[in-house]
Amino acid sequence: MSEHPDMLLSVKDLSKHFPITTGLLKRQVGAVKAVDGVSFDVVKGETLGVVGESGCGKTTTGRLITRLIEPTAGKVVFEGEDITHMSQSRLRPLRRDMQMIFQDPYSSLNPRHTVGTIVGAPFRIQGIKTEHGIKRAVQDILSLVGLNPEHYNRYPHEFSGGQRQRIGIARTLALKPKLIIADEPVSALDVSIQAQVVNLLEDLQNELGLTYVVIAHDLSVVRHISDRVAVMYLGKVVEIGGRKSLYSSPLHPYTNALLSAVPIPDPANRTGRERIRLQGDVPSPLNPPPACRFHTRCWKAQEVCKTVEPVLTELASGHQVACHFPENMPVLETTAPAENTTA
Amino acid sequence: MTVSPATDAFLELRDLRIHFPTDDGLVKSVDGLSYRLDRGKTLGIVGESGSGKSVTSLGVLGLHNRRNAQVSGEIWLDGLELVSAPEDVVRGLRGKKMAMIFQDPLSAMHPYYTIGNQIIEAYRIHNKVSKSVARKHAIDMLGRVGIPQPDRRVDDYPHEFSGGMRQRAMIAMALSCDPELLIADEPTTALDVTVQAQILDLMRDLQREFDSALIIITHDLGVVAELSDDILVMYGGKCIEYGSTDDIFYNPEHPYTWGLLGSMPRLDREPTDRLQPIKGTPPSLINVPPGCAFSPRCPYGSRTGGLSTGEVPELTESRGGHKVRCHMPPAERRSIWESDVKPMLETT
Numbered sequence: 001m002s003e004h005p006d007m008l009l010s011v012k013d014l015s016k017h018f019p020i021t022t023g024l025l026k027r028q029v030g031a032v033k034a035v036d037g038v039s040f041d042v043v044k045g046e047t048l049g050v051v052g053e054s055g056c057g058k059t060t061t062g063r064l065i066t067r068l069i070e071p072t073a074g075k076v077v078f079e080g081e082d083i084t085h086m087s088q089s090r091l092r093p094l095r096r097d098m099q100m101i102f103q104d105p106y107s108s109l110n111p112r113h114t115v116g117t118i119v120g121a122p123f124r125i126q127g128i129k130t131e132h133g134i135k136r137a138v139q140d141i142l143s144l145v146g147l148n149p150e151h152y153n154r155y156p157h158e159f160s161g162g163q164r165q166r167i168g169i170a171r172t173l174a175l176k177p178k179l180i181i182a183d184e185p186v187s188a189l190d191v192s193i194q195a196q197v198v199n200l201l202e203d204l205q206n207e208l209g210l211t212y213v214v215i216a217h218d219l220s221v222v223r224h225i226s227d228r229v230a231v232m233y234l235g236k237v238v239e240i241g242g243r244k245s246l247y248s249s250p251l252h253p254y255t256n257a258l259l260s261a262v263p264i265p266d267p268a269n270r271t272g273r274e275r276i277r278l279q280g281d282v283p284s285p286l287n288p289p290p291a292c293r294f295h296t297r298c299w300k301a302q303e304v305c306k307t308v309e310p311v312l313t314e315l316a317s318g319h320q321v322a323c324h325f326p327e328n329m330p331v332l333e334t335t336a337p338a339e340n341t342t343a
Numbered sequence: 344m345t346v347s348p349a350t351d352a353f354l355e356l357r358d359l360r361i362h363f364p365t366d367d368g369l370v371k372s373v374d375g376l377s378y379r380l381d382r383g384k385t386l387g388i389v390g391e392s393g394s395g396k397s398v399t400s401l402g403v404l405g406l407h408n409r410r411n412a413q414v415s416g417e418i419w420l421d422g423l424e425l426v427s428a429p430e431d432v433v434r435g436l437r438g439k440k441m442a443m444i445f446q447d448p449l450s451a452m453h454p455y456y457t458i459g460n461q462i463i464e465a466y467r468i469h470n471k472v473s474k475s476v477a478r479k480h481a482i483d484m485l486g487r488v489g490i491p492q493p494d495r496r497v498d499d500y501p502h503e504f505s506g507g508m509r510q511r512a513m514i515a516m517a518l519s520c521d522p523e524l525l526i527a528d529e530p531t532t533a534l535d536v537t538v539q540a541q542i543l544d545l546m547r548d549l550q551r552e553f554d555s556a557l558i559i560i561t562h563d564l565g566v567v568a569e570l571s572d573d574i575l576v577m578y579g580g581k582c583i584e585y586g587s588t589d590d591i592f593y594n595p596e597h598p599y600t601w602g603l604l605g606s607m608p609r610l611d612r613e614p615t616d617r618l619q620p621i622k623g624t625p626p627s628l629i630n631v632p633p634g635c636a637f638s639p640r641c642p643y644g645s646r647t648g649g650l651s652t653g654e655v656p657e658l659t660e661s662r663g664g665h666k667v668r669c670h671m672p673p674a675e676r677r678s679i680w681e682s683d684v685k686p687m688l689e690t691t
Contacts, residue, residue: 195620263565
């Protein structure tokens, strides 16, 4: 892929294998291949959505990017700098630019700290002096995320789930990061509160020019906030593309199945909607199927799928898929005039 | 003792109230709920956390501890009143007459007993059969819900099953005695979408086969749209809107229902620029706002001339069985829906 001038984050062949050990000597007997050769780029100002079912490695990917855990292989390039093996002391100043929003607003805030302490912590850790003191800076951020600045001295338990998530977002924003990794930012919230937080994330992006990597399992939320979407299955990216083309003509059978499995809130859809029913569960990442990992559940699988691993190939402009028998191909062939179909 | 005559409905709740006295005050989790459900029908109960939807269903099964829950009102199940019935009568009905599928199968199953043992136990309480017959039945049920190799998996412990399989095993357990009333509390919330689709299909097929009455409790409007005949929307312990699935999705009349529909990003529509969230947060059940519980969050409260914060609205019939708890007159609600809300939901 060509270097984009505004590239903020670039992930190449990133892998994380968690060893499984046994006995006193911790002999390694196997590895959970949570993430296995994931590559993607994120351009400044865009939102990349990462979707997949539980156990597909989306959360691990987020943690690898922020180096909360160490990758087994591959590299992470942030603003042109390879941070994969950077020492913690060199990494620390970079953490200002790269922050994370966590899924659970209950366990990600220290119950013994006030909101002021929680949101002010980044300033103290990074040793940043603010013009009118930390308190003032924290209160500014609190009002930015829609909380009352007078809540500075309150404790997390005094807030509802939605408000807590806003506190988490305020802490993330404290140092004006360039990249925010949001791991299931709204899945713990009620529907009406979810919409408030989604809108807040979008407003902040417009105001502060943030770049997001949003990790979520909810396909409709991801479509709503993302510019591009990556679909993961068992530690691999199986499809990545612009939101519009990915949702309207998914190329990978798995993406197609995922989309058709989402219940549509319209009773008229009950009948007449063609459903793809996948059999069984996601196989264990301990022993993933060889070659194409989806072949055990795929209705199009043939011999080649069990022996040759498909690679991510660009089939439409900016839309890549790793599949031997992609879906929706006839449409592409008839509508797209020869250009751009291969790259 | 209640003296009201039994109704012709299979299940009918009349003015059910479930209150919990706490140190901070009385928590009115369910406050005057009435509905009815016939055999072979599915009722969807929708609401946010704390709206009282799960407490209601635990109440129907008689699972509240009478020492810390105050239950009043009437629950009629097939001609029998349950609130005033002695505990052992209700216990005899659980499993056989009514059963429940819980949200989290890992905490609803006993970790020390095999899946098979747990199904066998329930089956043998209600059926005088030998262990080996019950075991055959358990294997049968596991096969019916789509567990591969049920004759081997029947001896597995819950932790050996994946999330989707555990939920299937829960369904098998709930269905093992052919209950006539099945309550599913967020049956698919903990599952991935592809597995959720399998489970929803399964529940639909099994209901058709057993002709049971099904109550499905969820916050996911997509799930109720797929399964329900009727929908009940709960807010602050009360029913605020009740109607057929088509009524609720195509002609909703309560501002809260409008808010729910506007909050959801939808895959079946063009992506919107912005979602239309409901402002504020759900009410505390100890200090329920005066008047209409939704009034602090309602954008149309000012149209009622102060009524919305002064008086609790009644659940009144709008048309054809569609009931709404709102101070605005039905004609006004319909015109707001047609002219303001509906176009906004569809075009944005």
